[in-house]
Amino acid sequence: MKGFVFHGPGQASWQDVPDPAIKEPTDAIVKAGAVTICGTDLHILKGDVPEVRPGTVLGHEAVGEIVETGSDVRTVRPGDRVLLSCITSCGRCRFCRESAYGQCRGGGGWILGHLIDGTQSEYVRVPCADLSVHPLPGTLRSEDAVLLADIFPTSYEVGVLNGHVRPGDTVVVVGAGPIGLAVVVTARLFAPERIIAVDLAPARLEAAHRLGADAIAAVAEDPGALVADLTDGLGADVVIEAVGVPESFELCTRMVRPGGHVANIGVHGKPATLHLEDLWIKNVTITTGLVDTYSTPTLLRMAAAGRLPTGQLVTHTFPLDHMDEAYDVFSRAADTGALKVVLGGEQHAEVAVRAA
Template identity: 75%
Template sequence: MKALVFQGPGLFSWQDVPDPGIEDATDAIVRVDTVTICGTDLHILKGEVPDVRAGTVLGHEAVGEVVETGDEVRGVRPGDRVLVSCISACGHCRFCRERAYGQCRGGGGWILGRSVHGTQAEYVRVPFADLSTHPLPAAADAQYAVLLADVFPTAYEVGVLNGRVSPGDTVAVVGAGPVGLAAIATAEYFSPGRIIAVDLTPSRLDAAKQIGADAVADAAEEPERLIDDLTEGLGADVVIEAVGTPRSFEICTRMVRPGGRIANVGVHARPATLHLEELWKKNITITTGLVDTYSTPTLLSMLAAGRLPASSLITHLFELDQMEEAYDVFARSADTGALKVAIGGHHPPLVTRGK
């Protein structure tokens, strides 16, 4: 089969690799219909996730059809359309029992495209298939459902729920990329008083307004002043950090009101300064987190009911054999206007190896 293989910092290729097979009784093999590219994949390509080895197939988000299952898989069977979660869960360790699947100590967590071969391929082996795949509702379109593998659960759980967005709150979302936009969309379920989006790119600020932001601010022009003006100098009740840079995190700390919450969602590759000499007296709460994906079934139901604006985030479509072009477009988002890309296409028959 063909797959997108990481060859080392700055290097990758769409190439022939061996077909996956069942390795453990809890595995499923999924024929990939649609995948997407995550900002984390770009971090890997930059060498910022050093535990990813050269030769690894990238990707941790997919929609596809089950073609084979291990003997202990009970929740899905060949022929089922499924969403492949970005998080794999053993289901037995302490953290899985607490629904903190991202912290799984039984061999799961974020492993696809990191420590095991990922989803940017024609076929993928999915460990712990019963908890790591979700049957797709008949009404769910694959190119939009793929956003529920990572983007929407991350924004909802790590941003909106960790930030405890409540009715009447002023919510500032710093970073209007895919996760920031998904945070704006899902924050609206809790009836905040206003949502303010902050970004450097005019096209992303336009997208934020279209998806529900009440106001937008250029990150280069002291956006905290707009927050002060809108809140009579108090600051935002909730600030969601959806970029992952030292500067964006420090902007968040200047926006939050005393007693407010900062929910960090962005993936940070460098240290950020925490100005405790200014923050200690403000009674603020800072949360961080890797997504657990416990909300995925709820979000799938909302997608099927037409209550989740996933289609607003897909800006470019590619076939699987255009994977390298898709990476180029996604990596140059400031020039191309890319938010999320949906990548899908035709596949050769899988050579199964038995159980």
């Protein structure tokens, strides 16, 4: 089979790789139907995630069909269409028992495309399949469902819930990439007074406005002044960092009100300065986190009911074997306007069948 293999910082290729096989009785093998590329994959290619070894197939988001299961798998069977969670859960360790699946100590957590081969391939081995895949309703398109593998639960849990967004709040989202846009969508579920999106790219700010941001601000336009103007100088109740660079984190801490929350989602490859000389007196809560995906079943039900506009974040689709082109388009988002790119899915599956 083929997969997209990491060879070191700045080096990756779509190439032949060994077919996955059942290693543990709790494994499942999934034929990939739709996969996508995450900003974290770009961080890996930059060398920001040194735990990823050369030779690893990248990717941690996919929708596909079960083709084989181990003897201990009980909740899915061959032929089932499933969402592959970005987080693997053993279901037995202390953290899994607390629904903190991202911190799993039983062989799970974020392992796909990180510590083991991931989803950007034709077939995927999924450990702990009973708790790590979710059956999909037939009404939900693969192109829409695949965004529930990571960015929507991440934005909802690590951003909106960790940030304690409440009705009437002023919420600032720094970074209007796919994660930030999903924050805008899910923050609206809690009826904040206003959502302000901040980014460098005009196209992403326009997308944030379409998806529900009440105000937008380019970084060069002093978003801190806008926030101060809209809150009578108080600052935002919740500021959510969705970029992963020191400048954006420090901007978040300058815009939060006393007693407010800063929720960091971004994957940071460099240290960020924490200005405790200013923050210690302000009663500010700062949270970080890896998604646990405990919200995935709820988000799936909402998407199936048409309550989450996941498909509106997909700007580009490709056949599965156009991985190099998809990475190029996604990595040059400022030039291409890419938000979320999806490879495979029903549209390209139909083309492949006709070609065969």
